[in-house]
Amino acid sequence: MERARFCHLTVDSIEKEAYVWHEADWQFSDEWHAHEMGQLIYVEKGVQYLHTADRIYLLPTHHCAWVPPGLLHRTSAPVNPVYLRCIFFSKSGTDPFFQDLKIFHTSPVLREMILFTQQWSRLQDFDPLEADFLKALSGILPFTFQSSLPLVLPVPQNPRIRTMIDYLTEHYFQELKIPEVAARFNLSARTMERLFKQDLGITVAGYIKLFKIIKAAELLSNPGENVKSVAIQVGYDSVSTFSNTFFKVLGIRPQELIPT
Template sequence: MQNDTVKCGLSEQNDSRFIDTIEKEAYVWCETDWKHDDHEHSHQRSQLTFVEEGYQYFHIDQKIYIVPQHHVIWIPSGKAHRISSEARTVNLMVFLFKSVFADEFYRHIHIFTAPTVLKEMLLYASKWNQLTEKDEEQDVFFKAILKSLPNFCRESSFLEIPVPSDARLIPVCTYIDSNFKYSLNTADLAEKAQISVRSLQRIFKSETGITLQKYLQLVRILKSIELMDTGRYTLSQIAYKVGYQSLSAFTSSYYSIMKSKPKVKK
């Protein structure tokens, strides 16, 4: 049984899988003020998403990735994912490829800043928005974009927040997510997990690959990106709101994760 929902040219089935009836090797789907749903889905095309405005969360394999403005994310074919965002406006360009080159790059998730050349190429490609008929120039142009991606992605520096599968750690993450402004009290967190402090630290690192302190830092930076997007606060105000005692400490922490300086959206 199939419903009438069509997203990016693909028809969605009730099991959150998509039917691909488009014969083209690749096409682009642009939308302003992107509307989100809250369920996981997959499709048999590799996906390159460019965040033209706002920011986007991608929930993939027990991790939450944030893709800021002017960044791209590459998602291999068949990889289940869910999207969400709290941004005021989200403008996305989604490129869908039926086949890719025989390179290890295309088998993994990548997030990186779109260099000026790539950004201009992606924006130029919007002239073919939602075009599903064959177009020779578009075919050649999209193949050039696809072929160049590994070179544009020299170093993938992005915000990736792991989500533990151990149920005992969920209350811990939930508490940190809500109280990120404050310093960690590992004894209180261990009590919430109903395990010892030593066990909490060991299990959390084993489950997520990072320490509790690192998790707190990632959450703070994620929240700062949300606040910067509103355009309502100065960087100093944002630094305080997410738990830093000084702008310099916040800037240093932000740069260590995002490899760029924080900037308030105007």
């Protein structure tokens, strides 16, 4: 493994209050890790998944994530390359914004500030202008943040549920009938629903719908995709039904996630 290519192996050794790392072809590692520094991620191109012990978060193109210090996580991407612009902070504020992992829209002013930090990418020496600028950027994060996007899937803890979810996610684009799926695992539909609710706090149909919408959000970040094409790929015959379901789940319309 090339040590310099994986930020989680090196970033905590940087003796600065804030550190910029932009990478046009981010190399993902399957290793679980945590940073002593908090991490702001902006996806310039592609999509990224952030995995924690009990959640999977999707970070689409032109959106941001905040990863608080000390949170154990790993990352992945369905398609490469992924262009990430990251800024690490050894000191984050006391505002509730900094306490939890969150996915959120990037305001125009925040995006411009992140792009401006390109000049300091992987600079290990102290630069007073960089220090002042990044302190200001950290300070505006709670004020530009409006709400988290619910682009998150619960992770099953029960091995039986993991097996069922593997099947559901492999066939999500088909019309899945819950009694038939349950029968594949020698269960009644009622028992399968009970197990899902106990482990994930969500119904089987609710999980399938959420997975489809998050998969759609991922696909919408791909160059050249459109709402109709993505609706069909995730199993919707009607674009209006897809758009309305998308809005009910995420609070935004699918076209809002198409990069411009």
